[in-house]
Amino acid sequence: MLLTGTVVADANTVLHDGAVVVSGSRIEAVGEESEVAPQYADHEHRSYDVLLPGLVGGHIHSVQSLGRGIADDTELLDWLFDYILPMEATLSAKEMEIAAKLGYLEMIESGTTTCVDHLSVAHADEAFEAAGEIGIRGVLGKVMMDQRSPDDLLEDTQEALDESERLIREYHGSFDDRIRYAVTPRFAVSCTEECLRGARELADAYDGVRIHTHASENRNEIETVKDDTGMRNIHWLDEVGLTGEDVVLAHCVWTDESEREVLAKTGTHVTHCPSSNMKLASGIAPVWDYLDRGINVALGNDGPPCNNTLDAFTEMRQASLLQKVDRLDPTATPASEIFEMATINGAKAAGFDELGAIREGWRADIIGLSTDLTRATPLHDVLSHLVFAAHGDDVRFTMVDGTVLQDEGNVTTIDAETVRREASEICLDMDLEEARRSAQKQKP
Amino acid sequence: MLLTGTVVADANTVLHDGAVVVSGSRIEAVGEESEVAPQYADHEHRSYDVLLPGLVGGHIHSVQSLGRGIADDTELLDWLFDYILPMEATLSAKEMEIAAKLGYLEMIESGTTTCVDHLSVAHADEAFEAAGEIGIRGVLGKVMMDQRSPDDLLEDTQEALDESERLIREYHGSFDDRIRYAVTPRFAVSCTEECLRGARELADAYDGVRIHTHASENRNEIETVKDDTGMRNIHWLDEVGLTGEDVVLAHCVWTDESEREVLAKTGTHVTHCPSSNMKLASGIAPVWDYLDRGINVALGNDGPPCNNTLDAFTEMRQASLLQKVDRLDPTATPASEIFEMATINGAKAAGFDELGAIREGWRADIIGLSTDLTRATPLHDVLSHLVFAAHGDDVRFTMVDGTVLQDEGNVTTIDAETVRREASEICLDMDLEEARRSAQKQKP
Known part of the structure; x- marks a missing residue:
């Protein structure tokens, strides 16, 4: 898969028009979009405002x-x-x-x-x-x-x-x-x-x-x-x-x-x-x-x-x-x-090696964010935005080990609606009284 | 306008199936949806998961x-x-x-x-x-x-x-x-x-x-x-x-x-x-x-x-x-x-009186949020959710003085895209050097 956008490869490396190529579970290439993208024009392509390590x-x-x-x-x-x-x-x-x-x-x-x-x-x-x-x-x-x-x-x-x-x-x-x-x-x-x-x-x-x-x-x-x-x-x-x-x-x-x-x-x-x-x-x-x-x-x-x-x-x-x-x-x-x-x-x-930055040969755990937001405007410094103004809500793309788990904001490997509904139902019925009485015997 | 949802009227008043009626710039009625809504069935109607004072x-x-x-x-x-x-x-x-x-x-x-x-x-x-x-x-x-x-x-x-x-x-x-x-x-x-x-x-x-x-x-x-x-x-x-x-x-x-x-x-x-x-x-x-x-x-x-x-x-x-x-x-x-x-x-x-809670006769400054989110699941306590887990991103409806400024997530009184684009353009050209030299003369 070819990913393009502003690539925050690590804390010191930002490619403003960057590209990342993922092959299998690993990152095959990282670089300027103009150099990298033409070589992988036949790959499936996703574009996000900002790409960073998961x-x-x-x-x-x-x-x-x-x-x-x-x-x-x-x-x-x-x-x-x-x-x-x-x-x-x-x-x-x-x-x-x-x-x-x-x-x-x-x-x-x-x-x-x-x-x-x-x-x-x-x-x-x-x-x-x-x-x-x-x-x-x-x-x-x-x-x-x-x-x-x-x-x-x-x-x-x-x-x-x-x-x-x-x-x-x-x-x-x-x-x-x-x-x-x-x-x-x-x-x-x-x-x-x-x-x-x-x-x-x-x-x-x-x-x-x-x-x-x-x-x-x-x-x-x-x-x-x-x-x-x-x-x-x-x-x-x-x-x-x-x-x-x-x-x-x-x-x-x-x-x-x-x-x-x-x-x-x-x-x-x-x-x-x-x-x-x-x-x-x-x-x-x-x-x-x-x-x-x-x-x-x-x-x-x-x-x-x-x-x-x-x-x-x-x-x-x-x-x-x-x-x-x-x-x-x-x-x-x-x-x-x-x-x-x-x-x-x-x-x-x-304890995972080759993880936590976007580097050639490293594990392909990558996320993509939208910055088309008032709270991201202006965008003087993308790293500052990620730390001080971004939310998890902005994440639209999630890849782990080269597999896409979220694409355009939709989680692909589990039915999110069902999980949320089932979780809410459990909580409506949750009765902690008996376990609480038991636990309180050990309360200091 | 008739608004329905969980109404957090103030810190001590939550109506889980609530309704708020706005007439002109003021709140005309607040209460249980089952009691209030039928009387205002001819009103324009909006429903949000949670309604609270702006x-x-x-x-x-x-x-x-x-x-x-x-x-x-x-x-x-x-x-x-x-x-x-x-x-x-x-x-x-x-x-x-x-x-x-x-x-x-x-x-x-x-x-x-x-x-x-x-x-x-x-x-x-x-x-x-x-x-x-x-x-x-x-x-x-x-x-x-x-x-x-x-x-x-x-x-x-x-x-x-x-x-x-x-x-x-x-x-x-x-x-x-x-x-x-x-x-x-x-x-x-x-x-x-x-x-x-x-x-x-x-x-x-x-x-x-x-x-x-x-x-x-x-x-x-x-x-x-x-x-x-x-x-x-x-x-x-x-x-x-x-x-x-x-x-x-x-x-x-x-x-x-x-x-x-x-x-x-x-x-x-x-x-x-x-x-x-x-x-x-x-x-x-x-x-x-x-x-x-x-x-x-x-x-x-x-x-x-x-x-x-x-x-x-x-x-x-x-x-x-x-x-x-x-x-x-x-x-x-x-x-x-x-x-x-x-x-x-x-x-x-x-210094505005009759503002800051959803009460009959008070100023109609009201916001509506979505809680159809993993981060809002389960929803044990809506007040706790608003303070500890909600974001401004969740706000889908904004009313000030009875006028709708944001509806279904779209700001109605200004073109948001244009403002963001113009703001970004100014920042690209912003040159602080001269003003900075001047300001630094006063730097302690």
């Missing part, structure tokens, strides 16, 4: 999509124990499938082509199948919770690890290697040492399997880990093997100097989720400091109940604005740095 | 629209003296007209029906005419700058006041009283005491004329005012008469206890501009404290060069999230409080 959601909860707007403006523990955990405990396999589909649909529509996805304890197969069917690229993992968890979600340690291993064998590298596995302890608070160490063993036993968990999002969390282990959270994760180049830690809001040194030294990836950190009042992550230390920082929307969308453009804008005001420095985290966080840094965190 | 931009720079994206990630003084002031100094009358039209177009498209609009020093007539023609409701004012300003913008004090008075006589109460005047000193730094006192005299001399200025946005600003006057900025404004129920102060980021007491005691309105305060790294305004004291706080986008859009939905989300993380309290500034800031509080700041 965005990467470095920390996503697709299966929480049914809880969008369910518990806004709520205290964190109420949010978690009265709504989110009961919802996760309540959803049937079919409902979890619809929840996952709703999440992947929203990402495909709004330009996220790769996600690092924190599923739930049960019914992970449904999410893997849905991701594979819809065509998104993803590193998914079933959540493990083997202590301090509601009865409906609490697992036996070995069973959690065994189920994770079954899923690795079933899905890691599936769907043409678009779908991979991340061993996913929920967070140190809800996992025993045995579970955390087991996660590391599993990741080491299977080539390319990653580790994905929440870390140091919340001050209560780090207090609890300190009480349990005598250590700061990142030190504890390091102690049990959950740092390193194959590890993605979401949030990292509350870290001290020595923990940041560990993150940098071990090559651990951090996913910054600015909207979630603001909405749940977790705090402001020291992103500028992580970047200064050479830590790879990706961006993530977290889940719809704490965001409330999976629009990665919102997170780009939010990440830049939040660091600027926190540092009282308007030059902090400029558009180019943010664009890298949402593209190539995310690809590195997800 | 949003109010309590601090806007419409004529800065041509500078959208012109100077992102830039130090504040560079931003102002290298880009914004030179641009304002450079624009011709015709260019200022296009700039204003672009701003009003964006607001009408995205659901802002009333704006408190800070124009520029010259060519204010063009903005007044454009606002009147397009049909937005607005409180507009020519900017006054009579000290510490670039030569191209610097005015003689009396001439600035005389020109303001001419504009008051020409436009205050014009276009069926949709357009009103606010005397608009830029800020204390760029205005002499004579100018500031003159602003108060003008506002007192003409019934309904308001005062609108920037205040305490930036730490350098308050230092300069302290050096000039020996007073904190709000005390100085109070001293020269620029506080009171007819005064709108934009920003108020840096205020101390005694200044907040003045704001509360005098009934001065504050417009909070969260995105601008973040992007320019001004700081985080103590909105929760203002609200606790009973100060009326509105919301504003400021100008496209520091936002980068005029989408009021973005500001609702941003305002809530920013207060939550600043207070480390996820219950801070909940959706209902934010919705009031963007509607009825804004109407109060703008």
